[in-house]
Amino acid sequence: xxxxxxxxxxxxxxxxxxxxxxxxxxxxxxxxxxxxxxxxxxxxxxxxxxxxxxxxxxxxxxxxxxxxxxxxxxxxxxxxxxxxxxxxxxxxxxxxxxxxxxxxxxxxxxxxxxxxxxxxxxxxxxxxxxxxxxxxxxxxxxxxxxxxxxxxxxxxxxxxxxxxxxxxxxxxxxxxxxxxxxxxxxxxxxxxxxxxxxxxxxxxxxxxxxxxxxxxxxxxxxxxxxxxxxxxxxxxxxxxxxxxxxxxxxxxxxxxxxxxxxxxxxxxxxxxxxxxxxxxxxxxxx
Ligand SMILES: Nc1ncnc2c1ncn2[C@@H]1O[C@H](COP(=O)(O)OP(=O)(O)OP(=O)(O)O)[C@@H](O)[C@H]1O
Numbered sequence: 001x002x003x004x005x006x007x008x009x010x011x012x013x014x015x016x017x018x019x020x021x022x023x024x025x026x027x028x029x030x031x032x033x034x035x036x037x038x039x040x041x042x043x044x045x046x047x048x049x050x051x052x053x054x055x056x057x058x059x060x061x062x063x064x065x066x067x068x069x070x071x072x073x074x075x076x077x078x079x080x081x082x083x084x085x086x087x088x089x090x091x092x093x094x095x096x097x098x099x100x101x102x103x104x105x106x107x108x109x110x111x112x113x114x115x116x117x118x119x120x121x122x123x124x125x126x127x128x129x130x131x132x133x134x135x136x137x138x139x140x141x142x143x144x145x146x147x148x149x150x151x152x153x154x155x156x157x158x159x160x161x162x163x164x165x166x167x168x169x170x171x172x173x174x175x176x177x178x179x180x181x182x183x184x185x186x187x188x189x190x191x192x193x194x195x196x197x198x199x200x201x202x203x204x205x206x207x208x209x210x211x212x213x214x215x216x217x218x219x220x221x222x223x224x225x226x227x228x229x230x231x232x233x234x235x236x237x238x239x240x241x242x243x244x245x246x247x248x249x250x251x252x253x254x255x256x257x258x259x260x261x262x263x264x265x266x267x268x269x270x271x272x273x274x275x276x277x278x279x280x281x282x283x284x285x286x
Pocket of ligand 1: 031050053054056
């Protein structure tokens with residue numbers, strides 16, 4: 001895999017997000033140990049990796065919800081960990097976020113859920129809010145559901161409403177945290193198609209955290225595989241599928257054993273069964 005290039009000038013033109021030498025320790029555990037990555041403008045970049053590898057944590061660094069212990073997170077040239085509170089809020093207004101569970105407000109109608117970010121951040125005339133919300137609901141195919149409550153929606157519809165809400169302020173960047181979880185194949189295909197259409201028609205740079213490789217390969221321009229606190233590999237789907245490193249073989253080849261071992265570290269098997277004398281030197285064995 002090619003090393004992420006560090007030329008700032010070239011990166012600014014082509015790259016919306018530049019993460020450099022990110023180091024994050026949470027609860028005494030090293031989550032990132034020198035992660036660098038580039039998210040190209042106007043493309044769909046998937047972040048993949050084993051459970052607990054830090055994918056959601058990375059998204060939280062992008063929104064400035066979490067500060068790294070070291071390293072830089074540049075978004076559109078602004079270094080997120082160094083921003084003032086006001087500058088960070090301004091930047092966040094340009095970022096849409098689709099949560100895994102859709103996170104709709106159950107007391108509000110579909111219309112009001114989508115209107116929420118508009119009412120929260122700006123004093124806009126009611127007619128404009130009405131037009132903006134209906135435009136976004138139309139884009140996700142749910143203009144007719146505007147007056148329903150979230151409780152009346154299927155999981156797939158709820159995800160699409162959340163998507164309409166995420167794009168209602170025309171963000172430059174949208175972060176999808178596991179957008180396919182729990183969707184039936186029809187709903188999954190609808191969400192996939194929407195992500196691709198929004199990316200193509202509105203030119204929104206998209207970062208997608210997902211485990212569903214079959215879905216990711218249909219839309220991702222670039223994939224980063226994060227494992228063991230590092231970028232284990234990155235490239236197009238085809239490049240990663242052809243890559244022979246142990247991480248990519250296990251992750252994309254679906255092998256049950258590899259750098260992520262099938263066996264949790266344990267004492268010597270024979271010893272555990274009482275068939276062998278304890279070894280003099282302590283140590284984990286398979
Ligand atoms: N506030 C915190 N304090 C301590 N540890 C944390 C905190 N937040 C996350 N972690 C730990 O950081 C690691 C990375 O979590 P994260 O949710 O980013 O992983 P993930 O790759 O998104 O996982 P999954 O694929 O299962 O959603 C996990 O081991 C998690 O337990």
